[in-house]
Amino acid sequence: MPDERPPEKDLGPLRATVNVAKGLWVTLRHLWRRPITIQYPEQRREPFPRFKGRHVLDRHEDGLEKCIGCELCAGACPADAILVIGAENTPEARYxxxxxxxxxxxxxxxxxxxxxxxxxxxxxxxLVMSHAYDLASDSRDSLIFTKDMLIADAPLQRRPSKEDLAAGEDVGDFRILKEGLARARAELGKPQRPAPPGAGGRPPAPEEGRPAGTASLGQSASAEGSPKRTEVLEGAPPARGTQAPGDVPPPDPSAPRPTDENISPR
Amino acid sequence: MSMTFLADLVVILAKILIVFLVLSVLVIFIVWFERKVVAHMQSRLGPNRWGPFGLLTSVADGMKLMFKEPITPITADHVTFALAPGISMLAAFLAFASIPFGTSVLIFGHRATFEIADLNVGLLWVLAMGSLAVYGVVLAGWSSGSKYPLLGGIRSSAQMISYEIALSLSLIPVVMSAGSLSLRTIVHAQSGVIGSIGWLGPVGGVGKFIPHWYIFYHLPAFLIFLLAGVAETNRPPFDLAEADTELVGGYHTEYSGIKFAMFFLAEYLHVVTISALAVLLFLGGWNGVTPNLPVLGWIWPLLWFVAKVFFFVFLFVWLRATLPRLRYDKLMAVGWRVLIPAALTWLVVSGLAMAGSV
Structure with a gap:
């Protein structure tokens, strides 16, 4: 079979030398640059707000489980990874x-x-997904997570509540959406929607160098003194450096939770 | 008579021991240095777990290799298989027998020079040992009884033999200029400055600040030597004998444990050898660009020599981090059609220039 490759272009000695010199310059320049390595077990990358990590089973405000054992998740699962066996609640044992x-x-x-x-x-x-992503293990058994490992100890906060919205506090996705809209309007020269009461004169543009949603979360939490904000799963990530990615509420010390290191490694 | 003979023997044995130990430690350091530099050129951190800046990583690697099981393939030629890494390492170490590192030092009234033996054919000795290294590679490839090592060995023999010609030819102009094959004499011939350069006219005075190094006389020969030297050491971009991506490691695919470590050691020793040769023949050896500080005595030239050698070691690492491997036919084409004619041309040109200046 004849060689069907296109004929090679000969660069000529001058061009070739220039090209090699260019390459050498690139590597030399990088020698003085800061490495981009993240030293994983010690340093961690903050996942994006909608990162899909390990699942968590949520609770209601009164402590009851949100899961009703309907098995729709198991049915939707394309990997057949979920097993749900439901049972009847009784007045004596209500879950x-x-x-x-x-x-x-x-x-x-x-x-x-x-x-x-x-x-x-x-x-x-x-069922929601947290930011916990280091799910490696040296045994297969320990990677089958049971209900007591998945269930949250306290209700998770993942959407802005109605009270927050009423107070004019936009959290997470809502805030980003609104700000984007405001920016677009400003660029189009249309009048902006007046800031809702209670926004505290927060600038419409997201604060530079801060993850979106952090500021509003801190403000509203301090303003309301709300104790329920232990976890924000969708939308607003926790403030950088204060919470490990995928942190869940502090575990109950009395209950044995063998995989806590998977949830909050620090 | 016997007393001085005994003293000479002790001095030579001590020098051999020191050179051996220093080189072994140096190789460990260079392996670390290479990994660190390549890592930073690729925006990585490199080894940083063992010791400060990961300096002990190579030591840990060496210990690991020592304790690993040495596997011999069932199809291997057992005697040759065991012998090949030894030949490689022996040739690499022997090359240093005639490489001078510095001036000399008085120890207990005995003047000891910084080399094991000042041979009057020192350069020839180094080149000969470089050629012996081919045997280690070829025999390793052949005796492994496996196709990848065999291909690596064949490639390597062809490559090393072809590039040896260009390497040696590029050195002849230097030998002609110095009028000696002794490396110490060649270095001595490069002391001082060039002096006024007549054909530059009024700016010819700059020659008084340029050291009398042969790189300024034989720059083409130096470049040929550098290219051929990289090929001779089987280093990227001429690492066709190893060619991890094509030959799974080439001639040392089947080697493990301490035998593999010996090949590894030999490769890095060759890097040091070629770097030292480049310094001795083209960059004035231990002659610095500054006047010798009398306070430092023999340390100052030694420092100059080590610094220059490390510059070349860095160059080797830099090339490795930058350039992709050449295709085999391209490699041979460059060797035979470019480097050898170029070396011969420069040989003739410098010969004519010398004849004209006499």
Whole structure:
């Protein structure tokens, strides 16, 4: 078979030397640059707000589980990673507000592909995904997470509540959306929507060098003194450096939780 | 008679021991240096876990290799397989027998020069040992009884033999200028400054500030030597004998443990050898560009020599971090069609110039 490659272009000695010199200059320049390596176990990267990490089962404000054991997540799972066995709530043992609750809830992280279809399928918003991403283990068994490992100790805060919105506090996605809209309007020369009462004269543009949503979260938390803000899963990430990615509420010290290091490694 | 003979023997043995130890430590350091420099050129951090700045990483690697199981393939020629890394390492170490590092020092009334032996054919000795290194590679490739090492060995023999010609030819003009094959004499011939350069006219005075190094006389020969030297050491971009991506490591694919470490050691020793040769023949050896500080005595020239050698070691690392491997036919084309004719041309040109100036 004849050689069908196009004929090689000969650069000529001058061009070739110049090209080699260019390459050498590039590597020499990088010698003095700061390395981009993140020293993983010691340093961690803050995931993006919508990062899909390990799942968490949410609770209601009164402590009841949001999961009603409907198995829709298991049905939606393309990797067949979720096992749910529901059972009836009884007046003596009430776990969730509805009729049924999840007696067994297991996610197999050897199978899970972190697509988030289970979260979308959940009718009660019981299943959410945290920022915890270091899910390595030296045994297969320990990567099958059971219900007591997945369930949150306290209700998670992941959407701005109605009170927040009423107070004019925009959190996370809502705030970013509104600010983007305001910027677009300003550029188009249209009148901006007046700032809602209670916004505290916050500039419409996001603060430079700060993750979006951080400021508003801190303000509203201090303004209301709300104790429930322990975790923000969607939208606003926690302030950099104050919380580990995917931090969940402090675990109950009495209950044995063998995989805590997976949730809050620091 | 016997007393001086005994003293000479002790001095030579001590020098051999010192050179051996210094070189071994130097190789460990250069491996670390290379990993660190290449890492930073690629925006990485490089080794940083063992010791300050990861300096002990190579030591840990060496210990690991010592304790690893030495595997011999069932198809291997056992005797040759065991012998090949030894030949490689021996040749690499022997080359240093005639390489001078500095001036001399008085120890207990005995004047000791910074070399093991000042041979009157020192350069020839170094080149000969470089050629012996081919045997280690070829025999390793052949005796492994495996196709990748065999291909690596064949490539390597062709490459090293072809580039040896260009390497040696590029050195002949220097030998002609110095009038000696002794490395110490060649370095001595490069002391001082060039002096007034007649054909530059009024600005010819700058020659009084330019050291009398052969790189300023034989720049083309120096460039040929550098290219051929990189090829001779089997270093990227001429690492076709190893060619990790094509030959899975080439001639040392089947080697493990301490035998692999010996090949590794030999490769880095060759880097030091070629760097030292470049310094001795073209960059004035231990002659600095500043006057010798009498306070420092013999340390000052030694420092100059080490600094220059390290510049070349850095150059080797720099090339490795930058350039992709040449295709095999291109490599041979460059060797035979460019470097050898160029070296021969420069040989003739410098010969004619010398004949004209006599």
């Amino acid at each position: 969730s507000p509805g009729e049924r609750y999840a007696k067994v809830y297991e996610i197999n992280y050897l199978r899970c592909i972190f697509c988030g279809l289970c979260v979308e399928a959940c009718p009660t918003e019981a």
